[in-house]
Amino acid sequence: AQSVTQPDIHITVSEGASLELRCNYSYGATPYLFWYVQSPGQGLQLLLKYFSGDTLVQGIKGFEAEFKRSQSSFNLRKPSVHWSDAAEYFCAVGTGFQKLVFGTGTRLLVSP
Amino acid sequence: DADVTQTPRNRITKTGKRIMLECSQTKGHDRMYWYRQDPGLGLRLIYYSFDVKDINKGEISDGYSVSRQAQAKFSLSLESAIPNQTALYFCATSDSVDYQNIQYFGAGTRLSVL
Numbered sequence: 001a002q003s004v005t006q007p008d009i010h011i012t013v014s015e016g017a018s019l020e021l022r023c024n025y026s027y028g029a030t031p032y033l034f035w036y037v038q039s040p041g042q043g044l045q046l047l048l049k050y051f052s053g054d055t056l057v058q059g060i061k062g063f064e065a066e067f068k069r070s071q072s073s074f075n076l077r078k079p080s081v082h083w084s085d086a087a088e089y090f091c092a093v094g095t096g097f098q099k100l101v102f103g104t105g106t107r108l109l110v111s112p
Numbered sequence: 113d114a115d116v117t118q119t120p121r122n123r124i125t126k127t128g129k130r131i132m133l134e135c136s137q138t139k140g141h142d143r144m145y146w147y148r149q150d151p152g153l154g155l156r157l158i159y160y161s162f163d164v165k166d167i168n169k170g171e172i173s174d175g176y177s178v179s180r181q182a183q184a185k186f187s188l189s190l191e192s193a194i195p196n197q198t199a200l201y202f203c204a205t206s207d208s209v210d211y212q213n214i215q216y217f218g219a220g221t222r223l224s225v226l
Binding site for chain 2: 004006009032036043046049051090094104
């Protein structure tokens with residue numbers, strides 16, 4: 001069965017520091033991979049996606065992610081975090097029949 | 113106005129009550145989904161519908177039912193609410209012509225069952 005693991009429940013980063021959120025997936029075929037962000041009181045917003053081609057994908061708000069097939073990973077990165085980036089981040093894998101399987105999420109806290 | 117609208121945004125109900133959560137969309141998408149979010153568990157799929165005549169169970173459908181009244185409307189019902197159905201519920205939509213199947217989410221309904 002398809003699954004997504006986000007090993008970090010919480011991460012605290014200082015404002016201006018770099019960020020990396022980890023995501024590992026299990027899927028037998030070539031995955032469709034997504035990162036969504038959920039700001040407090042809001043729904044989920046798509047940050048970026050990977051389907052094929054260049055393994056480094058750029059998203060909105062200055063985020064990027066790198067697909068590494070050998071490690072079954074799709075980690076999210078940002079070079080300099082802003083206080084407004086504090087939110088919960090979800091990694092997801094697209095499966096057969098076009099469903100999404102989500103990870104358990106990582107809550108990002110940004111300290112001054 | 114939001115493309116995917118969920119009503120109500122917050123609801124408190126009592127054990128045993130019937131409750132309906134509604135979702136409407138103006139994106140013109142044919143696919144709609146209901147998820148629940150619990151702390152530490154992420155989002156789990158309850159039901160999904162690929163068109164008006166197509167309804168499918170997700171991984172946690174027990175205790176829930178749905179109705180696809182029109183392409184733009186997809187309702188989730190709890191026939192007899194129980195406390196462990198307290199959660200944040202999300203509706204999402206996608207377009208079958210989009211091979212990437214990007215899903216677009218509503219703002220969520222926070223449900224508390226006492």
